Structure formats: C-alpha cells, structure tokens
Amino acid sequence: MLRHSEIIETHRSGWVEVIVGSMFSGKTEELIRRLKRAQIAKLKVEIFKPKIDVRYSDSDVVSHDSTAIRSTPVDAAENLLMLASGNDVVGIDEAQFFDSNLVRVCNQLANQGVRVIVAGLDMDFQGNPFGPMPQLLAMAEYVSKVHAICVKCGGLAQFSHRVVKNQDLVVLGEKDEYEPLCRNCYLEVTKQK
Template sequence: MLFGDERLRRRNEFGGSIEVICGSMFSGKTEELIRRLRRAQIAKLQVEIFKPKTDTRYDETAVVSHDLNSIHSTPVDHSSAILLYGSNTQIVGIDEAQFFDDELPEVCVKLANKGVRVIIAGLDMDFTGKPFGPMPALMAIAEEVTKVHAVCMKCGGPALFSYRLVENKNQLMLGEKESYEPRCRACFNSI
C-alpha cells in the first residue's frame, strides 16, 4: 500500500484520478465535494470548480450545499469548456454532474490522464429511479465511487431515491424540499 508522497508521485507519474460522489437528493453529495475541495485548498493545491450554468438554485456562480456551505465555481454551458481553464490545475471539482452533457466522462478522462485529480458529485438516479445523465459512465471509469444516503422522509431508513412531490414528467427539473424528498426503496415503490 502506498502512502503520502509516494502515492502523489505515482498519481502524477501514471495519471490523475476520477472520484465520484453519488446518491439521492439531500444525501450530502455537494457537502462532501466541498469538504474534499476545501482540504485541497488548505494543502495549497491549485483547484478549479465547475457547475452547469443551468443550476442557479442558490447562486449564479457558487456551488452551494443544502446546508448553505459554499465554494466559488465557474458555471459552464458544456463540459468541453472545463478543458479551457487552468493549465496548472491539480484538482478539478464538478458539481451536479447529472446535468452535464454526455461528453463529461471523456473530459474527465482527459484531465485524469494529464495528472489531474477529478472529483465529481451528482445524482446517480433521476426521479423515476433510472440512471441519470453521464453518471453511470462516470462511475464506471472512476477509481473511487462514494455512495451517500439521505434519510427516508417516510420511515427514517437510508434513502437512495429522490421522490418527486410535484406533477412534472420532465427529467430535468430544478427543485428543493418543496419538490423532492428522499425515500428508501420500499417507500419509493409504495406509491
């Protein structure tokens, strides 16, 4: 097992890495992303953070968790724009990955192959319980996948589904607690 400096040297020598943080709404995905990125900033690493331009729920530019912790980010229209920023970047953070286009996995591979540590957060499933956007492909190519769970609002068990409370069949719908609640498998399927 490699530790500390040796691990970092090997990462830079053999390429970066891809980490995915996934789960339902209100499970702490963005909170965990911010935590990892803040630690990188404390270590004085060069960090760039991105989110889809369409995500304006809390702030136009910042990545903001439901607990209102935030970190500055750059909103982008297309995942390819991520490649245009920061040639000295050591860590790239990406929030709300499910809202990005299908080229995001290729962008992340390019970054990792250049020695960049890529940390991605996003919903793994949409409101119907189906895989969401580029997330399945990102999980397949990641060195590390962290699945976080919320608390089911019906029974208190571990929740992995995002149940939509309002009538809207569009896959993409921004919303908060007025529109979604986390549910476990049993409560999600007992509709």
Template sequence: MFIEPSLAGGRRGWIEVICGSMFSGKTEELIRRLKRARIANLKVEIFKPAMDVRYDETSIISHDENKIISTPIENSQQILLLAQEVDVVGIDEAQFFDDELPNVCDQLALAGVRVIVAGLDMDYTGKPFGQMPFLLAKADYITKLHAICVVCGNIANYSFRKSPAKETFLLGEKDLYEPRCRHCYYTHP
C-alpha cells in the same frame, strides 16, 4: 481540445465520483474535499452547470449552506479550456452535463489531475441519470451517500418527485423532491 497524458514526476490523476439521492450530502462532501485540497496548497478549479442557479449563480452551495466559488459553464468541453495547470478539478451536478463529460474527466485524469465529480446517480423515476453511469464506470473511487427517508426514517437512496411534472430536468428543492427508501418510493405515492 485534448490534454496530453503527463506522468512526469510520478504525478498521476484519477476520478472520484460522489453520488446518491437528493439531500444525501453530495455537494457537502464535494466542498469538503475541495477545501481540503486548497488547505494542501493544491491549485483547484470548480465547475457547475450554468443552468443550476437554485442558490447562487456562481457558488456551489450545499443544503447546509456551506459554499465554495465555482465557474458556471454551458458544456463540459469548457472545463478543458479553463482547467489549465491545475491539480484538482471539482464538478457539481454532473447529471446535468452533456455526454462528453466522461471523456473530459478521462483526459484530465490522464493529464495528472485529480477529478472529483458529484451528482445524482438516479433520476426521479429511479433510472440512471445522465452521464452518471458512465462516470461511475470510469471512476477510480466511488462514494455513495444516502439520505434519510422522510416517510419511515430508513436509509434513502431515491429522489421522490412530489410534482406531477414529467420532464427529466426539473430543478427544485424540498418543495419538489424528498428522499425515500426503496420501499416507500414504490409504495407511498
């Protein structure tokens, strides 16, 4: 499905990306922006990958237990079907979506929608994660958040996996991951 570009009335869309390591506050910031859009009486739709059921099947919930209702979806094309006549689209855990997500975000922005995407910019191996590098390249605005390194207390931008598991997509929380700075990520196994 393709949404026609719409610049009627001067309404222009854009893409905002919120990225960083685990425990950096990405979801908290996404929720904050979406709640502010609702306060402004904008029509908001929120999506998350159906596979992410860590806290709740339908809500997006931050580590601080702040939450907002969302729609779990299997693939990014569903966003185009479900986000009709909206002002703002929020997308959490973008790294878990398929390779069409950057194109979907582009189409929404061209149609005059403000798109706010949150996700991990690097996987546990320190490599760019999923579609995030492509979203960062297309973004009009980027916010990179940092956690605090649990080893030394410095700014952390790596998600260190404490488990020997090798799969890229391994859902977990503090039981499996911890934030680390560059130095501690590479020097403290």
C-alpha cells in the same frame, strides 16, 4: 538512465472520484469538504457547475446546509478542458446535468495528472440512471455512495421522489419539489410493486 523510483517521482498521476446519491444525501457537502482540504494542502483547485443550476447562487456551488465554495458555471463539458488547465484538482458538481462528453473530459483531465472529483445524482426522479453518471461510475477509481434519510420511515434513502406534478426530466428544486425515500417507501408512493 532513470531508475524506476525516479520515474514515479517525476510522473504526476491523476484519477477520478465520483460522489453519488439521492437529493439531500450530502453529495455537494462532501465535494466541498474534499475541495477545501485540497486548498488547505496548497493545491491549485477549481470547481465547476452547470450553468443551469441557479437554485442557490448563479456562480457558487452551495449545499443544502448553505456551505458554499466559489465556482465557475459552464454550459458544456467540453469547456472544462480549457478552464481547468493548470489545476491540480478539479471539482464538478451536479454532473448529471452535463452532456455525455463529461466522461471523456474527466478521463482526459485525469490522464493529464489532475485529481477530478465529480458529484451528482445517480438516478433521476423515476429511478433511472441519470445522464453521464453510469459511465462516470464505471471509469472512476474511487466511488462514494452517500444516502439521505427517508422522510417516511427514517431508513436510508437512495431515491429522489418528485412531489410536484411535472414529467420533465430536469426540474431544479428543493424540499418543495423533492423528498428522499428508501426503496420500499418509493415503491409504495409510486405504486411500482
């Protein structure tokens, strides 16, 4: 008969970590840092991104400061289950662009003993919760909220203000399309006070 300590040693526990914030807050940079540390620890690591994210590279995950890591682009969250098989750590970038199945997929991977690290925008350009992110935040064991610097006042920014005239929910972009703003500057610019 196994003792309690022997059961713990034979059962690998997984979990979900979520890194959220506005654009230019360092979410992808932090994701890459955690994944590279897992690689140094000789863990089997795989990273995924949505197929629509081709801003810097068709295949690599690349941060705004040009730090990059090899990744696999996927078009639906369901595909992650097959592609992530056999890994110790799974990274998912730009999670807000995935479908709602991402929450179930992350839970299933964690239940199978995988450490799942997810990065994404918590709010869209209108300040509303974005895609599957609210549910991921609710079910994650660990949450890290990172902040950019407001380009207007220098305070902590949590809003991704779109500076181009386009009302589509998803507009891939960089500094020409978005700027990070704090609450007060966002409200002033969008006149929502």
